[in-house]
Amino acid sequence: MTAATTPAKSGVRSVPGAPLLELQNVKMHFKAKGEGFLARKTQWVQAVDGVDLTVQPGETIGLVGESGCGKSTTARLITRLLEPTAGEIRYQGVDIAHMSERKLRPYRREIQLIFQDPYSSLNPRHTVGTIVGTALRTHGMVPKSGELSRVQELLEVVGLNPEHYNRYPHEFSGGQRQRIGIARALAARPKIIVADEPVSALDVSIQAQVMNLLENLRKELGIAFVFIAHDLGVVRHFCDRVAVMYLGRVVEEGPRDALYLKPQHPYTQALLSAVPDIGVVRGVPPKNRIRLVGDVPSPVDPPSGCRFRTRCWKAQDICATDDPALIERAPAQRVACHFAEPPAESILAETA
Amino acid sequence: MSDQTTGVPQTVSRVPRAAATGEEAYLEVTDLQVQFPTADGLVRAVQGLSYSVPLRRTLAIVGESGSGKSVSSMAVLGLHDRRVARITGSIKVGGREVVNMSDKDLEGFRGGDAAMIFQDPQSSLHPYFTVGNQIIESYRAHNNVSKRVAKARAIDMLGRVGIPNPSRRVDQYPHEFSGGMRQRAMIAMALVNDPKLLIADEPTTALDVTVQAQILDLIADLQRDFGSAVVFITHDLGVVAEIADDILVMYAGTAVEHGPVNKILGEPLHPYAWGLLESIPALTGEPQPLHPIPGSPPSLLAVPSGCPFHPRCEFKDRVPDDWCTTLRPDLIPRTADLGRTSRCHLKDPDKVFETEVLPRLP
Numbered sequence: 119m120t121a122a123t124t125p126a127k128s129g130v131r132s133v134p135g136a137p138l139l140e141l142q143n144v145k146m147h148f149k150a151k152g153e154g155f156l157a158r159k160t161q162w163v164q165a166v167d168g169v170d171l172t173v174q175p176g177e178t179i180g181l182v183g184e185s186g187c188g189k190s191t192t193a194r195l196i197t198r199l200l201e202p203t204a205g206e207i208r209y210q211g212v213d214i215a216h217m218s219e220r221k222l223r224p225y226r227r228e229i230q231l232i233f234q235d236p237y238s239s240l241n242p243r244h245t246v247g248t249i250v251g252t253a254l255r256t257h258g259m260v261p262k263s264g265e266l267s268r269v270q271e272l273l274e275v276v277g278l279n280p281e282h283y284n285r286y287p288h289e290f291s292g293g294q295r296q297r298i299g300i301a302r303a304l305a306a307r308p309k310i311i312v313a314d315e316p317v318s319a320l321d322v323s324i325q326a327q328v329m330n331l332l333e334n335l336r337k338e339l340g341i342a343f344v345f346i347a348h349d350l351g352v353v354r355h356f357c358d359r360v361a362v363m364y365l366g367r368v369v370e371e372g373p374r375d376a377l378y379l380k381p382q383h384p385y386t387q388a389l390l391s392a393v394p395d396i397g398v399v400r401g402v403p404p405k406n407r408i409r410l411v412g413d414v415p416s417p418v419d420p421p422s423g424c425r426f427r428t429r430c431w432k433a434q435d436i437c438a439t440d441d442p443a444l445i446e447r448a449p450a451q452r453v454a455c456h457f458a459e460p461p462a463e464s465i466l467a468e469t470a
Numbered sequence: 471m472s473d474q475t476t477g478v479p480q481t482v483s484r485v486p487r488a489a490a491t492g493e494e495a496y497l498e499v500t501d502l503q504v505q506f507p508t509a510d511g512l513v514r515a516v517q518g519l520s521y522s523v524p525l526r527r528t529l530a531i532v533g534e535s536g537s538g539k540s541v542s543s544m545a546v547l548g549l550h551d552r553r554v555a556r557i558t559g560s561i562k563v564g565g566r567e568v569v570n571m572s573d574k575d576l577e578g579f580r581g582g583d584a585a586m587i588f589q590d591p592q593s594s595l596h597p598y599f600t601v602g603n604q605i606i607e608s609y610r611a612h613n614n615v616s617k618r619v620a621k622a623r624a625i626d627m628l629g630r631v632g633i634p635n636p637s638r639r640v641d642q643y644p645h646e647f648s649g650g651m652r653q654r655a656m657i658a659m660a661l662v663n664d665p666k667l668l669i670a671d672e673p674t675t676a677l678d679v680t681v682q683a684q685i686l687d688l689i690a691d692l693q694r695d696f697g698s699a700v701v702f703i704t705h706d707l708g709v710v711a712e713i714a715d716d717i718l719v720m721y722a723g724t725a726v727e728h729g730p731v732n733k734i735l736g737e738p739l740h741p742y743a744w745g746l747l748e749s750i751p752a753l754t755g756e757p758q759p760l761h762p763i764p765g766s767p768p769s770l771l772a773v774p775s776g777c778p779f780h781p782r783c784e785f786k787d788r789v790p791d792d793w794c795t796t797l798r799p800d801l802i803p804r805t806a807d808l809g810r811t812s813r814c815h816l817k818d819p820d821k822v823f824e825t826e827v828l829p830r831l832p
Contacts, residue, residue, distance in 0.1 A: 184678035185649070291766050321534035322705060326749035326762030333759075348678065355751035355760070355832075378753065392683040393753060394708030396735060409687065410680045413648045466754045 129224035133211025138342055139173040139196065139229075139310060144205035144215070146191050150418060164417050165191040167366035168205070170444065171344075173310065178336060178343040180357035180374075182350060182389070186414055187363040189346045193314045196344060197231045198222060227257040230303035234315035236295035240287040246273070246298055247283035253305035272301040277331060293324035297331065304335070310342040317352060329356065350393050354378055362386045365425040366417055368444060372451030380460040382453045384408075385426050391465045406463075424455065432457045495522035495562075496699040497546065497667050502559035504541050504550065513770045515541040517723045519559075520801075523716075525666065528693065528700040530714035530731070532707065532746075536767055538723040539703050543669050545569075546701070547586055548576045563667055582612045585660035589672035591652035595644040601628075601655045602640030609662045627658040631688060650681035654688065661692060668693070669701045674709065686713055707750060711735055719743050722768050722778035725801055729810025737828075739804050739812040739819040741783050744827045752832045761830055777815065785822065789815040 146166040166188040173179050181189045194200045195207060198214060207215040214225050233239035240249055250269045254260055260268045270280035276297040278290075287295055296316060303311055316332065317325040333356065336343060347353050353360055354374060361371040362385065370383040381387045388408045410429050415421055421428050427437040436456055444454040504516040516538040523529045531539045544550055546561050548568050561568040563584055571579065588594040596604060605624040606617065613620070621640065628636035631654040644652055653673065660668060670689065674682040690713060693700050702713060710717060710731065717734040719727040719742065727740040738744055745763035752758075765782045768774055776795045780786050786794040793799075793815045801813045805820050816822060 184680065293766060321767075322707075322746055322749045323534065323763040324766060326760040327764075329751075330760055330762060350679070351751040351753050354753060355757050388680060390753075392679040394682075394686070394706065394712045395753065396708045396711045396747075396750065397754075407683065409683060411684075413650055413681070 128227070130210070130228060131212045136208065136211025137172050138175045138177075138210060139171075139344075140206075140208040140211075141169055141171040141192075141196070142206045142208070144169045144192075144195055144207060145203045146188075146195055146200060147203045161418050164366050164420060166195065166202075167417075167420070169363075169366075169368055171361060171368065171371075173342050173344060175309065176336075176340045176342050177359065178345055178357045180353035180360040181344065181346045181363060182348065182353050182360060183363035184348065184389075184414060186365075186417065188366040188417075189363050190314055192363070193231065193312045193344065193346055196312050197229055198226070199231075227306045228309045230306055230308040230311050232296075232299050232303050232311060232313040232316045235319055236292050236299055237287075237319075239299055240295060242287055245284050245286055246278075246290075249287075249298060250283075250301050250305050253302050257306045259305060259307065268305075272305055273298075275304065275335075276301045277327075291324075293320055293328060296320060296328050300328075300331065300335070304339075308341060310344065312344045312346070314346045315348070316345075318347065318349065325352075332356065350378075350390065362389065365414060365420055367425060367454065369426065369455070370451070370453045371444070372448070372453075376448060376451045378466060379464060380448070380451075381465065382447050382451065382458040382460055383426075383455045384430050384432055384457075387461055387465055395466075426455075494524060496525045496564055497701070498522040498560075498562040499542070499546065500560040500562075502542060502545060502561060503557065504538070504545050505556040506554055507556065508771075511771045514773055515723055515770055516545070517773070519720075519723075519725055521718050521725065521728065523667075523699040523701060525699050526693070526697050527715045528702055528713055529716045529718060530702045530704060530710040531718045531720060532704060532710055533720035534705060534767055536722075536770060537720040538770075539720050540671055542720075543586075543671060543701060543703055546667075546669060547580055547584055549580075549586075578612070581608055581660075581665075582663050583665055584667040584669065585663070585665040587653075587657055587660050587668070587670040587673045589675050591649065591656045591676070592644075594656055595652060597644055600641050600643055601647065602642075605640075605655075605659045605662055608659050612663045623662065624658075627662050628655065630692070631655070631658045631661075632684070633658070650677055650684065653677060653681075653685055657685075657688065657692070661696065664696055666698055667701070668698045669703070671703045672705070673702075675704070675706070682709070689713065707735060707746065719746075722773050723770060724778060724813065726779065726814070727810075727812045728801065729807075733807070733810050737820065737823055739810070739823065740779075740814050741785050741816070742779050744823065745782075747831055748827070750832065755832075758830070758832045760832060777813070785816050788817075 144166060145168055147162040147164050150161045150163045169192055181192060183189050195202050202215050205215065206213045209225055214222060247269050250272055251265050254265055254268060269283050273280045273283060278294060278297050317328050320328060335341065345353060345356050357374055360374055360377045361368045364385050370386045381390055388410045391408045412429055415428055423439050424437040424442050427433040442454045442456050444452045447453045447458050500520050502516055502519040506513040506515060519542050521529065533539045545557055546568060548571055550557060557569055559569065602621060602624045605627060606620040609620045609623050625636045625640050628639055633639050633651055633654050647655060674685050677685060704710060714731045717731050718725050721742050727734055727738060727743050748761040751760065763782050768778060774781055776797055777799055780794040799813045799815050801811045803810065804812050
């Protein structure tokens with residue numbers, strides 16, 4: 119570490135002027151069994167392979183991509199549930215990528231996680247009071263005597279009845295359980311919350327309730343969010359900036375409006391055009407669709423050069439040999455493609 | 471779909487189908503009730519459901535979990551265990567009554583005249599048998615042919631659903647297929663006997679958007695080729711807008727709105743349908759605050775009296791005499807347009823939608 123760091127009372131160090139969170143060329147390779155009967159050759163699943171990402175205080179950044187693109191692994195790396203194979207994860211300028219558990223403790227308090235599945239992420243044998251209270255106790259947030267009242271306060275913040283602190287998770291519906299998970303994350307007063315598909319498991323009407331709750335919390339508490347979802351509408355609604363991932367890499371990243379209106383990477387364009395549009399029935403002319411063929415290649419043996427080239431209609435010889443860098447193509451919009459350009463006509467038809 | 475490794479995207483736009491008028495219904499459901507007696511009481515999963523689907527048409531059944539959309543469709547294929555489910559009413563498929571059909575007749579009917587595609591291809595394919603084996607079994611159960619003929623048919627079907635290299639793939643196991651390919655294999659299995667009725671229960675929910683788009687195209691193409699009647703169960707209104715001709719919106723075991731897709735999604739008449747539209751964030755325009763339906767769906771053990779939606783409805787105060795809490799509305803036309811029905815007491819719902827709901831849609 120070169121710059122001077124100032125330890126805060128909480129034990130969290132910071133470099134003045136550094137962004138809240140910065141990922142630099144982060145890689146996560148998992149060991150996989152080799153193929154064949156002897157399985158001698160070790161293979162590596164390159165789940166995340168060189169991700170750069172910056173989050174400023176209070177900002178929300180959306181991570182989108184299809185299953186297997188590495189977005190959930192990225193969430194686990196940011197929260198340091200996984201130790202990266204390579205690269206730096208800087209929190210307020212301090213690299214936490216390989217920090218020991220003991221030193222990491224205060225950072226864990228400030229970086230919290232909300233899980234996708236509200237059924238498996240709550241211990242069925244603990245009451246809600248214990249679940250949220252444990253988070254308070256672990257991080258020494260309140261004295262023992264004030265624990266219950268703080269739990270009730272948190273339940274009220276997330277829109278649950280504070281009198282229900284002694285109930286068990288099975289007594290709540292899916293949407294209510296997700297609120298419990300949110301209360302648990304808020305208990306530590308985090309500066310950043312990583313939300314991994316927080317509304318995907320919920321019904322449409324409940325999903326909107328939880329989204330409104332998250333949005334109010336963000337506005338009132340100024341918490342930064344890394345918001346992971348596969349639903350492009352949900353991400354657009356919630357995020358200031360959006361990063362699109364494909365096969366372990368960020369292929370395009372930029373401000374929300376730029377990315378949705380003028381996507382420059384072919385994959386982003388294909389992704390947006392594949393979203394079924396309800397506007398068709400309101401008289402919006404049916405959009406011309408880009409249909410991708412085939413499936414995402416295996417992360418064990420990704421294509422050489424640009425990873426999207428096997429499904430890309432713009433692919434030339436250069437794409438197989440040269441790996442395109444993520445470079446700025448428009449203000450604040452970075453694209454990793456040799457032939458990046460905005461679409462000829464808007465992919466998403468404007469509703470009148 | 472030719473080769474999956476060279477990416478040549480096709481630019482397609484679906485042609486809207488001409489509205490069929492006065493066609494004879496192939497599937498006709500009349501006053502269907504499905505109930506499950508449990509230790510906690512009687513679960514009224516489906517109450518008085520009626521609809522019909524002619525050949526070459528697609529009906530989308532939309533609703534949240536527990537609204538009865540899957541339970542009612544399983545009843546159409548006679549998939550409920552009669553020892554635990556009480557089914558009354560009538561389900562006619564091609565003129566044949568399915569309710570109380572004997573097990574032997576059901577065997578010939580399922581997989582032959584009517585087939586189903588399930589949500590999760592992972593758990594609907596047997597991991598121990600090759601994909602080809604499972605398709606062959608389905609074909610030979612309904613056709614008296616040799617294994618060799620059935621295998622040729624299986625290869626042909628795999629090719630038709632866009633699986634590359636079908637003669638090699640036919641001998642592979644489900645785990646060797648990707649998620650999208652498994653779903654294609656299941657579609658091939660469902661269609662191997664040219665069913666006249668296809669029920670697709672959330673067939674794309676477990677898939678990624680780009681794969682979902684491929685599968686939706688595939689189902690639309692196959693429907694055109696085979697001329698089947700399709701019942702498409704989903705909770706995604708975007709998918710409905712793309713694939714369906716008609717929509718049935720279900721809530722707490724009953725149909726609350728029914729009609730052509732452009733009417734129901736364009737200018738719905740039921741407050742529940744309004745709430746659904748207001749809960750979906752748009753992909754264009756300035757993001758508006760969402761306006762979700764308060765509360766959660768009722769338990770089917772204790773469906774609210776009167777209109778089942780009244781505890782969550784913001785318009786119930788406009789209906790006189792506590793009708794909403796005491797009187798169950800009928801599914802009837804509420805406006806001059808007789809082609810669509812809705813189950814709500816509210817007066818002039820079309821005007822309420824236009825003046826109050828439409829401006830705040832996301």
